Amino acid sequence: MSKPPRYTIRSACALTGINANTLRSWERRYGLVRPERTPKGYRLYSAEDLERLRLIQRVLEQGIPISQVEQHLAGAGTGELPAARRAARRTGRGDAEPGTRTVSLSLESVGLSGSVSIRVPERGAERSLESLGGYAEIIERAAIHYDRVSLEHAFSRAVGLYSLRDAFTRALAPALRRIGARYLESPEAIAQEHFLSSFARERLSASLAGLRPLHQSPRVLCACAPGDVHDLMLMLLTLEIGLEGVSTLYLGADMPSSALERAMHRSGVKVVALSATLDLPREELARCAKRLAAMRKAPTLLVGGPGALRDREWLKSHDIGVLPEDPREAAALIVALAEGTRRRPARTTAAH
Numbered sequence: 001m002s003k004p005p006r007y008t009i010r011s012a013c014a015l016t017g018i019n020a021n022t023l024r025s026w027e028r029r030y031g032l033v034r035p036e037r038t039p040k041g042y043r044l045y046s047a048e049d050l051e052r053l054r055l056i057q058r059v060l061e062q063g064i065p066i067s068q069v070e071q072h073l074a075g076a077g078t079g080e081l082p083a084a085r086r087a088a089r090r091t092g093r094g095d096a097e098p099g100t101r102t103v104s105l106s107l108e109s110v111g112l113s114g115s116v117s118i119r120v121p122e123r124g125a126e127r128s129l130e131s132l133g134g135y136a137e138i139i140e141r142a143a144i145h146y147d148r149v150s151l152e153h154a155f156s157r158a159v160g161l162y163s164l165r166d167a168f169t170r171a172l173a174p175a176l177r178r179i180g181a182r183y184l185e186s187p188e189a190i191a192q193e194h195f196l197s198s199f200a201r202e203r204l205s206a207s208l209a210g211l212r213p214l215h216q217s218p219r220v221l222c223a224c225a226p227g228d229v230h231d232l233m234l235m236l237l238t239l240e241i242g243l244e245g246v247s248t249l250y251l252g253a254d255m256p257s258s259a260l261e262r263a264m265h266r267s268g269v270k271v272v273a274l275s276a277t278l279d280l281p282r283e284e285l286a287r288c289a290k291r292l293a294a295m296r297k298a299p300t301l302l303v304g305g306p307g308a309l310r311d312r313e314w315l316k317s318h319d320i321g322v323l324p325e326d327p328r329e330a331a332a333l334i335v336a337l338a339e340g341t342r343r344r345p346a347r348t349t350a351a352h
């Protein structure tokens with residue numbers, strides 16, 4: 001089994017949207033998170049550390065000063081936070097004071113049971129930012145105006161409050177699809193789509209860069225199908241696999257099958273995950289699957305994305321697995337295959 005994943009400070013920044021100086025200062029000045037250190041002194045964050053960082057961000061988002069966060073989190077064990085107790089004392093009852101609202105925070109994500117309610121100042125402007133749908137609109141507007149500052153701000157905030165996965169799939173991706181859908185009405189939409197997809201690639205690349213597992217040779221090869229450059233979901237999938245502690249070989253866009261086969265051979269990966277948004281290059285894939293079947297210790301070949309879903313039956317009939325649409329489910333399946341805890345998809349008997 002793979003070791004629990006640990007993240008470098010670079011990954012932690014990319015995954016939480018918090019910058020490195022802030023992370024160091026939260027550790028040094030307030031002792032809010034204490035990551036492990038490598039023998040050379042580099043910080044390594046655990047998944048629990050990342051969840052705690054997200055919880056801290058949620059508390060800060062409610063207007064609690066950083067200097068009081070530790071106290072708030074410490075109060076969590078009693079089921080009530082100090083701010084809530086103080087507010088209740090002031091009003092003599094537990095319900096709302098004018099100008100304040102109650103926020104419930106689940107502690108499950110940091111390994112504690114139950115949830116806590118805290119009373120925080122009403123901040124009208126923040127409320128509209130609370131749902132990811134709201135972020136999708138802000139991101140779309142920012143892309144339409146090529147407003148990098150607002151884009152950075154909204155996306156980082158969504159990452160911080162939710163996760164990179166949710167921020168990407170529920171805020172940035174819908175904005176991208178909406179902008180993409182407008183290209184017939186407005187030629188400028190192509191420029192806006194490029195602006196937003198480049199931004200998404202930058203952010204996903206930054207996360208991937210910090211996620212190279214240090215202790216394994218790669219087990220999963222990730223690439224786009226030949227001729228296909230839509231690599232955003234592939235990057236997210238690669239990230240999900242990495243977050244499970246499984247090492248990947250990311251080859252990116254438009255991978256010709258001949259090069260793919262050589263890379264599979266040399267790297268010795270156990271699973272090959274391809275992403276296909278456009279229609280499948282059937283001939284090339286069929287040739288690749290055939291050669292693969294003749295290999296000793298052949299890796300499992302799987303394809304995901306809209307192109308694969310449209311051609312599901314054809315893929316199955318060629319002994320090629322189809323990945324679930326949800327990138328997280330797809331990653332779970334790949335990880336299970338890479339770790340040998342799940343059998344390869346059954347060979348079909350359909351005619352080739």
Ligand code: B12
Pocket residue numbers: 169173174176177179180181193194197201227228229230231232233234237274275276277278279303304305306323324325326327330
């Ligand atoms: C961004 C984008 C681009 C960018 C790609 C940037 C990049 N680095 O990825 C650029 C500008 C380069 C581009 C180019 C082209 N594009 Co384009 N593009 C898009 C756009 C707007 C988003 C694509 C995307 O990232 N989707 C991923 C997420 C955001 O959305 P989703 O598809 O709904 O994904 C969900 C699931 O399907 C699943 N999923 C998706 N992919 C995968 C992969 C895996 C492995 C898994 C597990 C799950 C999964 O996850 C999502 C959550 O549920 C779409 C519009 C759209 N509606 O998707 C067009 C779109 C995909 N493009 C299209 C086309 C036609 C092209 C071009 C041919 C245009 C041209 N004439 O040059 C070229 C093709 C270039 C090539 N050779 O590949 C068409 C495809 C039509 C088709 N059915 O074949 C679309 C649908 C636009 C349209 N409505 O016509 N494109």
